[in-house]
Amino acid sequence: MRTRVGVGIHGWGVYIPRYRIKVEEIARIWGYDVNYYVKSLMLKEKAVAGIDEDVATIAVEAAKNALKRASIEGSKVGAVYVGTESKPYAVKPTATIVAEAIGATPHVLAADIEFACKAGTEAFQICTGLVASGMVEYALAIGADTAQANPGDHLEFSAASGGAAYVLGPDDSRAVASIEGSVSYVTDTPDFWRRELSPYPKHAEAFTGDPAYFRHVVNAARELMSQLGLRASDFNYVVFHQPNGAFPLRAAAMLGIPKEKVLPGLLAPEIGNTYAASSLLGLAAVLDVAKPGERILVVSYGSGAGSDAISLIVKDGIEERKNLAPTVRDYVNDKTYIDYGLYARFRRIIRYVR
Amino acid sequence: MRKVAIVGIGLTKVGRHFDKGLRELFYEAAVRAIEDAGCPEIEAIIVGNMCSSSLCDQDSLGALLADYCGLCGRAAFKVEAACGSGGVALLTGYMAVASGLYDYVLVGGVEKLTEATTREVTYALAKAADADYELFYGTSFTALNALIMRYYMRKYNVTREDMALWPVKMHENAMKCPHAQFHKRITVDDVLKSPLIADPIRVLDCAPISDGAAAVVLCPLEEARRVSDAVVEVAGIACSTDYMYLAQRPDIASFTATVKAAERAYRMAKVEPRDVDVAEVHDAFSVLGFIDIEDLGFSRRGEAVKLLKEGVFDPGGKPSVNPSGGLKARGHPVGATGVYQVAEVALQLMEKAGSMQVPSPEIGLVQSIGGVGTTVTVAILRRVK
Amino acid sequence: MASVPRYWRNIPSYYRLVGSKCRGCGRTWFPPRRCCPICYSRDLELIELPTEGVLEEFTIIRTPPSGFDYYTPYVVGIVKLRDGTRVLTQVVDCDVTELKPGTEVVATFRRVREDGDFGIVMYALKFRPKR
Numbered sequence: 001m002r003t004r005v006g007v008g009i010h011g012w013g014v015y016i017p018r019y020r021i022k023v024e025e026i027a028r029i030w031g032y033d034v035n036y037y038v039k040s041l042m043l044k045e046k047a048v049a050g051i052d053e054d055v056a057t058i059a060v061e062a063a064k065n066a067l068k069r070a071s072i073e074g075s076k077v078g079a080v081y082v083g084t085e086s087k088p089y090a091v092k093p094t095a096t097i098v099a100e101a102i103g104a105t106p107h108v109l110a111a112d113i114e115f116a117c118k119a120g121t122e123a124f125q126i127c128t129g130l131v132a133s134g135m136v137e138y139a140l141a142i143g144a145d146t147a148q149a150n151p152g153d154h155l156e157f158s159a160a161s162g163g164a165a166y167v168l169g170p171d172d173s174r175a176v177a178s179i180e181g182s183v184s185y186v187t188d189t190p191d192f193w194r195r196e197l198s199p200y201p202k203h204a205e206a207f208t209g210d211p212a213y214f215r216h217v218v219n220a221a222r223e224l225m226s227q228l229g230l231r232a233s234d235f236n237y238v239v240f241h242q243p244n245g246a247f248p249l250r251a252a253a254m255l256g257i258p259k260e261k262v263l264p265g266l267l268a269p270e271i272g273n274t275y276a277a278s279s280l281l282g283l284a285a286v287l288d289v290a291k292p293g294e295r296i297l298v299v300s301y302g303s304g305a306g307s308d309a310i311s312l313i314v315k316d317g318i319e320e321r322k323n324l325a326p327t328v329r330d331y332v333n334d335k336t337y338i339d340y341g342l343y344a345r346f347r348r349i350i351r352y353v354r
Numbered sequence: 355m356r357k358v359a360i361v362g363i364g365l366t367k368v369g370r371h372f373d374k375g376l377r378e379l380f381y382e383a384a385v386r387a388i389e390d391a392g393c394p395e396i397e398a399i400i401v402g403n404m405c406s407s408s409l410c411d412q413d414s415l416g417a418l419l420a421d422y423c424g425l426c427g428r429a430a431f432k433v434e435a436a437c438g439s440g441g442v443a444l445l446t447g448y449m450a451v452a453s454g455l456y457d458y459v460l461v462g463g464v465e466k467l468t469e470a471t472t473r474e475v476t477y478a479l480a481k482a483a484d485a486d487y488e489l490f491y492g493t494s495f496t497a498l499n500a501l502i503m504r505y506y507m508r509k510y511n512v513t514r515e516d517m518a519l520w521p522v523k524m525h526e527n528a529m530k531c532p533h534a535q536f537h538k539r540i541t542v543d544d545v546l547k548s549p550l551i552a553d554p555i556r557v558l559d560c561a562p563i564s565d566g567a568a569a570v571v572l573c574p575l576e577e578a579r580r581v582s583d584a585v586v587e588v589a590g591i592a593c594s595t596d597y598m599y600l601a602q603r604p605d606i607a608s609f610t611a612t613v614k615a616a617e618r619a620y621r622m623a624k625v626e627p628r629d630v631d632v633a634e635v636h637d638a639f640s641v642l643g644f645i646d647i648e649d650l651g652f653s654r655r656g657e658a659v660k661l662l663k664e665g666v667f668d669p670g671g672k673p674s675v676n677p678s679g680g681l682k683a684r685g686h687p688v689g690a691t692g693v694y695q696v697a698e699v700a701l702q703l704m705e706k707a708g709s710m711q712v713p714s715p716e717i718g719l720v721q722s723i724g725g726v727g728t729t730v731t732v733a734i735l736r737r738v739k
Numbered sequence: 740m741a742s743v744p745r746y747w748r749n750i751p752s753y754y755r756l757v758g759s760k761c762r763g764c765g766r767t768w769f770p771p772r773r774c775c776p777i778c779y780s781r782d783l784e785l786i787e788l789p790t791e792g793v794l795e796e797f798t799i800i801r802t803p804p805s806g807f808d809y810y811t812p813y814v815v816g817i818v819k820l821r822d823g824t825r826v827l828t829q830v831v832d833c834d835v836t837e838l839k840p841g842t843e844v845v846a847t848f849r850r851v852r853e854d855g856d857f858g859i860v861m862y863a864l865k866f867r868p869k870r
Binding site: 472473476477484486487489494504505549550551553597601602 | 825828
């Protein structure tokens with residue numbers, strides 16, 4: 001998919017809560033062999049939202065950072081879309097909270113997008129279309145999650161919290177990266193789901209691999225390259241959705257992409273799987289270090305299932321924007337370790353009678 | 355304006371009255387006060403109370419209490435200024451009598467805090483602060499006073515141990531106060547080892563959660579002279595308010611409202627701080643005792659701790675401060691506290707204070723604070739010979 | 740316990756630190772006022788106050804008002820903003836042993852509390868140490 005007029009990224013911003021729990025600590029509670037998680041899945045620790053943090057607060061912090069880099073007022077934003085699977089309200093948009101907090105209300109499109117971990121790039125695609133059509137000048141696409149996992153489930157080792165926000169606008173001189181093109185690859189593949197009123201998601205274990213993650217990610221990437229007439233070697237950086245540290249590297253290998261191009265955007269080992277924020281956080285980490293002229297491939301994956309593949313070209317002027325807000329590395333390095341007890345309290349796993 | 359006197363006094367023991375509600379508690383104090391005054395025809399009942407609505411589901415408190423006390427038909431209503439409700443009840447009663455509208459007015463206070471759990475009481479009391487901008491952020495009333503305590507300690511270089519002297523002295527004084535909630539001596543060490551509520555405030559820095567009721571009968575001074583030989587005049591009274599939002603105040607080591615109300619009350623009574631023989635001040639937290647002493651002019655700024663250590667404010671001192679044990683040890687049934695203070699100072703001036711009597715006082719002072727110095731009433735009482 | 744209209748109408752102050760500035764004497768206030776208590780002007784305008792400042796005093800609440808039980812303990816403090824306006828706020832994401840008067844802080848959007856299990860969620864700016 002290519003827009004008739006150019007659309008670009010004007011600002012990127014992230015937020016990662018400062019609390020971390022190590023996979024050893026989770027393994028200790030449930031008596032699991034930590035080696036599987038550390039060696040096979042390449043997970044070390046994950047980011048945990050504080051007791052007063054949720055998707056709305058994470059999205060607002062990320063959005064503010066993105067606005068700083070874009071150097072525009074919140075009132076200039078014409079659309080706010082929040083992609084998430086852990087919204088604070090089942091009914092009542094997170095996007096209106098974000099819009100209000102950044103001063104974008106009232107003349108603003110706003111909605112929450114749900115597509116498991118693909119919701120963030122889905123928001124990105126919608127915003128791209130809105131800007132390209134001329135309906136809005138600037139649109140804010142956010143992926144944010146405080147991912148839940150059934151206590152003791154394998155997912156508990158990775159389900160993490162974080163958010164990334166992108167201000168999209170015309171591909172003019174103020175844009176820091178051009179959106180070259182994108183594709184979406186979507187099928188009905190029930191590998192992971194959460195039914196209404198269920199507190200935690202369920203999944204089909206190994207089925208989430210080949211027929212789900214790898215098929216969608218690899219096919220989306222191949223289709224995009226084919227449409228744009230590009231080869232894997234044309235990309236300087238590749239970012240995949242990161243359910244763990246190992247899957248993105250295996251997907252890269254299947255596409256003939258060397259590990260070195262994946263590592264700059266690979267955050268799962270240090271912060272876990274931030275769900276709808278995962279691939280967008282990886283992209284932000286790459287933008288933090290990318291040079292003008294470099295090409296970036298981003299491929300998300302959302303269970304249920306689908307992948308968005310997006311190609312971006314970094315533009316001049318990115319350098320002076322990098323220091324306008326904290327980088328992904330700033331947030332990754334600012335951390336406080338917590339034990340399982342505090343983690344259970346922060347994530348409200350402890351039942352409390354009011 | 356007519357001069358106003360206190361002619362009858364009634365108190366209940368401060369404490370946990372699980373077996374009594376608002377009406378039963380108030381009845382005890384009211385009947386005692388009315389009988390003490392020689393059973394005059396009461397025309398109006400003014401009740402100081404803070405939490406009847408939030409903790410006891412009771413509004414129309416005046417009518418309820420008038421009815422229960424057999425005074426149905428009289429003017430009766432509640433006045434509220436948080437923990438300073440008792441002070442403004444006295445002011446309201448004073449206005450009613452001084453103006454000539456009524457001759458005999460019952461000024462009472464009643465509070466039932468033990469109806470609820472500590473957290474519910476903490477919430478109810480926090481409503482004394484700005485609900486939208488202080489309580490909203492989870493700020494408890496203790497927390498606001500903790501900010502004041504830290505500020506005061508830093509400004510005047512006062513130690514945590516020094517601060518603990520206040521509750522120790524108050525518990526000592528309360529040993530002789532028959533209606534006090536606590537009859538138990540404590541040490542500085544006890545204070546410093548008691549649990550933290552909001553750093554640096556510990557449990558023993560705080561006035562307790564209390565129930566209680568107190569009442570006094572007011573009438574024109576000339577009338578009082580005819581019926582009693584122990585007459586106490588309300589010689590001066592004033593109320594002042596301050597910024598609601600604590601953070602807007604330029605200096606939180608002093609309550610401007612106390613300073614302003616005291617200045618006006620002293621002027622009205624034509625006395626100076628040095629003339630005061632006995633005072634009951636509003637020490638809901640240790641730090642407030644020191645701030646009150648300075649705001650009322652009993653000490654220079656930052657020197658209250660030093661003078662307290664020297665024993666200047668002990669019973670028999672000049673002035674004797676809180677011979678009852680104060681809010682800290684007599685107890686703090688919030689909306690009733692101001693009326694307790696008035697009753698205690700009046701008893702001192704009448705020389706009817708029994709075991710807590712200080713020697714021959716002539717001028718007494720009552721300070722009643724609502725919120726964090728948000729509404730302050732200061733009254734000067736004088737023994738009339 | 741929680742009033743939806745009350746929360747809603749204060750959202751500008753909770754989310755964006757909207758206070759007032761006196762056109763008469765230039766002083767700024769939080770929360771917003773309609774008349775200036777210093778120069779008595781009634782000509783005040785709403786403005787967004789700076790979101791950085793210095794912690795002046797703080798306390799750690801260990802016995803909370805009901806509704807804040809799950810968040811205990813938490814820090815409440817007075818922050819002097821860059822323009823001199825003082826606000827009462829929560830201080831989060833901090834090691835309380837390292838907090839002291841003078842600590843530089845910056846606003847962060849956080850959940851304040853929720854009205855029971857199914858009522859509204861209330862948000863506001865709190866502050867955290869600047870890093």
